[in-house]
Amino acid sequence: MAMRLAASSTEYVRVTAASRAAGVSINVASPPKFAFLPASVSGNPEVADWLTGEWATPAARILIGPNGGTATLEAGEYSVWLTWAAGSENPVHRTSDPLIVY
Secondary structure (H helix, E strand, O other): OOEEEOOOOOEEEEEEOOOOOOOOOOOOOOOOEEEEEEOOOOOOOOHHHOEEOEEEOOEEEEEEOOOOOOEOOOOEEEEEEEEOOEOOEOOEEEOOOOEEEO
């Protein structure tokens, strides 16, 4: 199910993060990073696309919106990407559900 957020709202976008490797835990000392790319864009995020979020274990979260958010998104559909440190791994994942800003 798509995540939905009003463009005028300031809210946390939350994504549950888990390492696929057995015995590898998420390094909560290293903050997660998010990227929000228009759904029409193909390919992985560029270095400049990443925004720093925070852990609310087991979820990563980032405040989005015009009132103190890390970023303000225009109306549209976005692919949500997440990366974090997990031992020797540095996973980069696109969520299965888009973010719809209306």
